[in-house]
Amino acid sequence: MDVEVAASRAEAAPQKGQPSGFQLYRRRWLVLAAACLLNCSNAMLWLTFAPVADKTAEHFRISLDTVNWLSLVYLVISVPFGLVAIWMLDTIGLKCVVILCAWLNMVGSIVRAFSAIDVLSLGSLNVVYLLVGQCLCAMAQPLIVFAPTKLAALWFPDHQRATANMIGSMSNPLGLLISNLLSPALVHEEKEIPLMLGVYVGPAVLACVLATVGIRKKEPPTPPSASASQSNSQSVFAGLKMLLQNKSYLVLAVCVGGGVALFTCYTALLEQILCVMGYSDFFAGLCVALFTVCGLIGAFFLGLYVDRTKKFIESTKIGFCLTALASIAFAVVSRLRNQAYLLAAISSVFGFFGFAIYPVAMELAVECSYPVGEGTSSGLIFVASSITGASRTLQPDSLFLRGCFSH
Numbered sequence: 001m002d003v004e005v006a007a008s009r010a011e012a013a014p015q016k017g018q019p020s021g022f023q024l025y026r027r028r029w030l031v032l033a034a035a036c037l038l039n040c041s042n043a044m045l046w047l048t049f050a051p052v053a054d055k056t057a058e059h060f061r062i063s064l065d066t067v068n069w070l071s072l073v074y075l076v077i078s079v080p081f082g083l084v085a086i087w088m089l090d091t092i093g094l095k096c097v098v099i100l101c102a103w104l105n106m107v108g109s110i111v112r113a114f115s116a117i118d119v120l121s122l123g124s125l126n127v128v129y130l131l132v133g134q135c136l137c138a139m140a141q142p143l144i145v146f147a148p149t150k151l152a153a154l155w156f157p158d159h160q161r162a163t164a165n166m167i168g169s170m171s172n173p174l175g176l177l178i179s180n181l182l183s184p185a186l187v188h189e190e191k192e193i194p195l196m197l198g199v200y201v202g203p204a205v206l207a208c209v210l211a212t213v214g215i216r217k218k219e220p221p222t223p224p225s226a227s228a229s230q231s232n233s234q235s236v237f238a239g240l241k242m243l244l245q246n247k248s249y250l251v252l253a254v255c256v257g258g259g260v261a262l263f264t265c266y267t268a269l270l271e272q273i274l275c276v277m278g279y280s281d282f283f284a285g286l287c288v289a290l291f292t293v294c295g296l297i298g299a300f301f302l303g304l305y306v307d308r309t310k311k312f313i314e315s316t317k318i319g320f321c322l323t324a325l326a327s328i329a330f331a332v333v334s335r336l337r338n339q340a341y342l343l344a345a346i347s348s349v350f351g352f353f354g355f356a357i358y359p360v361a362m363e364l365a366v367e368c369s370y371p372v373g374e375g376t377s378s379g380l381i382f383v384a385s386s387i388t389g390a391s392r393t394l395q396p397d398s399l400f401l402r403g404c405f406s407h
Helices: 002-011 027-046 050-060 064-092 094-116 129-145 145-155 158-186 192-214 236-244 247-275 282-308 312-333 340-368 374-393 401-405
Strands: none
Touching: 027 094, 027 129, 027 145, 027 158, 027 192, 050 064, 050 158, 050 192, 064 094, 064 129, 064 145, 064 374, 094 129, 094 145, 094 192, 129 145, 129 374, 145 158, 145 236, 145 374, 158 192, 158 247, 158 282, 158 340, 236 247, 236 374, 247 282, 247 312, 247 340, 247 374, 282 312, 282 340, 312 340, 340 374
């Protein structure tokens, strides 16, 4: 015990301006890196098959509807298991939750790869491996998506919390961007699907090793701030009751949850939305890439700005207004033909403001719901967004999918 305490003290990095009684640990960046890699890997596994849906259907001899369910299963499972994740994060602690997530994510990716091994082949039922693997990865998703706000609150000082939350939260859309670029690059013919499944195992294994070895404590020995020392002052069920009575939080939850659901539909169904108007699959993928990249840039700069100014409310309100205008512009222009440049520009603006406010709004949710645990306040928003996203994604008529699949 004395050796461990001495090591913790040696690792502590006192910084100029840090209040007495609180300590910063360099290990916080390793913990954040493990969470980011895990979040990115899980997002990559989520949309592995969406960019190569036709080749996946051909290789496994299944319908496109079945391929779509390999992505939709994430939204379905995240609702009930998200409630479990809320309880685990604020009761058991960050360390156990992240490590459990890492192992579920790794095992799920390996189970998917079983479909490419001849000795383990189930013939026409190889899709079972994919479904089981996707379900395991889907169970891991709420555990890591809820984690950034908790991690930022426990390990980072007040002036770095928004930045840490931004980095952790934006690793998820970064994974979606990578999968949209990597899957088509790996799969030119249906016979290359096994190669793709094997490649996606790598990041999952690396994330599992980094999380298991690198995260040794559920919280630092000495808190980095006064707010961190008072974390989890309410039980999960008491916290949920307080949230449902908090009007400010409910308004924010509806807005943020609806925004996340809109993002889910946009990334998953943009190809189907644009194809009936004559736009190519490549152009749809380009719009998703612009949407995500510009969003990451916006989130980075807004996170730094909010950390310095603490203008959470003003930034969130302005961001929501600009995002709403961009979404209206996209809804109008996407119904027109031969507007590729304008659609690309609108997608960039849409992502820049929409992504930028997500980590800030999640941090604001923690602030306005205090003393409710960070996992509870952020988790409830994600569960609401999953319900909304699943319901919207399963309404193909509203997105003109019939016309798309008739081509």
